[in-house]
Amino acid sequence: MQPAPTPCLSVGILVQCRPGFEPDASLELQAAARAARLEGCSVDVANSGFTLFQLNAPVAHDALRRRFDLSRLIFSRQACQLVGSIDDLPEKDRLSPLMDAITALGERFSALLLETPDTNDGKEQSGFLRRFGPLLDDALTQAGLLRTDSPHLPRLHVFLASPKRALLGISLASEGSAWPMGIPRLRMPKDAPSRSTLKLAEAIAGLLTEEEQRATLRPGLQAVDLGASPGGWTWQLVSRGLRVTAIDNGPMAPSVVATGLLEHLRVDGFTWKPRKPVEWMVCDMVEQPSRIAPLMAEWVASGRCRRSIFNLKLPMKRRYDEVERCRALIDQRMRAGNIKYTLRIKHLYHDREEVTCYLTRR
Incomplete structure (x- = not known):
């Protein structure tokens, strides 16, 4: 008999923001965490395009969701509950360690959001994401972990903070942006008089x-x-x-x-x-x-x-x-x-x- 999987626990909150707004996103995170009676600390790096609130102790993600409303964050383009990380991704095979880490979460997902910081370093990974995204999507589907016909399931965020570091997060569709990285794909209307x-x-x-x-x-x-x-x-x-x-x-x-x-x-x-x-x-x-x-x-x-x-x-x-x-x-x-x-x-x-x-x- 197979042992029951370890429940997926949230270890923090990940917020993606406009580069240069990390201090504002961090202040907001700290204030919201205090209001939700969550103990932890905020970690941000200048112009990194994201900030983290690390919890002192893991919390079941349903319990965290009841206490902390990600959708109310102002300086967040995209937000999710942080549930895992890989800090030394190999250069030649990133799929295997990611699949191992995602499988260990014991969750199924309605969507995959493959994301990077909105920085010059992050944009350099865009070519890799175009090639890698379909591979990860297919692997998750084949493993029965990605169910696009089940919108009630949480979404999976794979955030490549750097080429070797991946942060894993989950969110409901109602909590974050529908667009990866919170960047809408809007076309400039030809008759509109200004980009505003x-x-x-x-x-x-x-x-x-x-x-x-x-x-x-x-x-x-x-x-x-x-x-x-x-x-x-x-x-x-x-x-x-x-x-x-x-x-x-x-x-x-x-x-x-x-x-x-x-x-x-x-x-x-x-x-x-x-x-x-x-x-x-x-x-x-x-x-x-x-x-x-x-x-x-x-x-x-x-x-x-x-x-x-x-x-x-x-x-x-x-x-x-x-x-x-x-x-x-x-x-x-x-x-x-x-x-x-x-x-x-x-x-x-x-x-x-x-x-x-x-x-x-x-």
């Missing part, structure tokens, strides 16, 4: 559920774009059939004007108000986050709009502290109106020194 359009496209895909997208981004709904010029964010809305009032002293691109769904007003975005409530207000104004956050909260709290997506341009230092300050400003306004609300914040792939937020009444 990809920020809103990623925000819609990453911050809203599919049901929310269908229900709130329907043709005929009204929207406002504060700081709209030249129209990258407006384009995302009019391309879905929404009618948009664009607020900016700058010009709007002809491709956006030609849709016939645009009203352009050259007025101050901080003082202008719509005559009637609208479904959406989006905002990518370049301004201090401590000015933007209260303005966004006021739009939603006062009923000018039902929901909003906006960016907060962060300072070079103490970015995590600034996000928490803005979160508190929003909460203060919503509490003053006794308004129940949902606020989701994420440092998206197409963001740089900013985070993107989704705010709506419940």
Whole structure:
């Protein structure tokens, strides 16, 4: 009789982030771990593109999931529970030790995410990943460990921190990004007037559920774009059939004007108000986050709009502290109106020194 496999235990939390944001991701991890009453320490290396929170004692991953919500991490592009590592992968045969380590976990998986840091060193492994990924996928399938027809199973992350070091992690689809490394494969629309359009496209895909997208981004709904010029964010809305009032002293691109769904007003975005409530207000104004956050909260709290997506341009230092300050400003306004609300914040792939937020009444 075969002995029962050793239960899979989580030994830490792995967060992939934009290189240079490791201190912010680390501060956030430590704060979340304290709130979840998890003991351990944060380990990060400058410009490595990832950070770890190592637990003092292993925890069953279901128990950890109940206490620690990976999906709420702001500076995480991708996150998972760390369940194992291989620190000396051979150069010629990486498949065998990886299969041995994955098999020893005693788990089956719904998907394989083969990932590296988003750094120059990580990108040098891209050619290897294209060749190796199908081999590992096939080996897992043949061993009965990969069941793509069972979405309820956890996903397997194989994170190559370096050519010789692999970290093994697990996550549910609801906890992390659907894209490996949290990098969406979005094409630049040919008629969009600026690359900023990809920020809103990623925000819609990453911050809203599919049901929310269908229900709130329907043709005929009204929207406002504060700081709209030249129209990258407006384009995302009019391309879905929404009618948009664009607020900016700058010009709007002809491709956006030609849709016939645009009203352009050259007025101050901080003082202008719509005559009637609208479904959406989006905002990518370049301004201090401590000015933007209260303005966004006021739009939603006062009923000018039902929901909003906006960016907060962060300072070079103490970015995590600034996000928490803005979160508190929003909460203060919503509490003053006794308004129940949902606020989701994420440092998206197409963001740089900013985070993107989704705010709506419940």
